[in-house]
Amino acid sequence: GNSVTQMEGPVTLSEEAFLTINCTYTATGYPSLFWYVQYPGEGLQLLLKATKADDKGSNKGFEATYRKETTSFHLEKGSVQVSDSAVYFCALRANSGYSTLTFGKGTMLLVSP
């Protein structure tokens, strides 16, 4: 079946530091890949996505590249802000049928001033 593995948190960084959150997946075929963010007390928001190999998703300074050869979709940001503190979820969705999202366990990011 499909599965997503993300690095465990919390990840603790100082403001303006470089961020990487690792995500690898197992899936049949060629899924779409997503990063969602959950701010404290809120629901999940789509941060970025990529639908095919070598696609790069980007939004709000965050980037992730769909790497089929390493089955990875690592999230990066060059300079984090305190407001980026949240839980980040990597997810995949099969591209056929009435497909649903399979999530990783989430990685908490804490950014201090």
Place this chain on the structure above:
Amino acid sequence: DSGVTQTPKHLITATGQRVTLRCSPRSGDLSVYWYQQSLDQGLQFLIQYYNGEERAKGNILERFSAQQFPDLHSELNLSSLELGDSALYFCASSVGGRGTLNEQFFGPGTRLTVL
């Protein structure tokens, strides 16, 4: 604000009881999904409805059931509640049920506490 609404925001009940969680999808969305988020299991897909019909089932217990009504709102019914059912329950909606129309927008969640 995603446009997906969920009620109630918080629910506290006792073991053995039954509760109903309600979700209203974004205007125009035909598909509704339910997810359970707990500390030990993470975020797990429960069930999907598309235009009133069940389309996909995940790790949903037999004590749980759901339906989607003609006005497209959905309800998740949880019965014979156990302590382990305490979790955050999210609803999401999408325009379609498959392919590129499947981008899901999440509601704020209902926090269920079973005492």
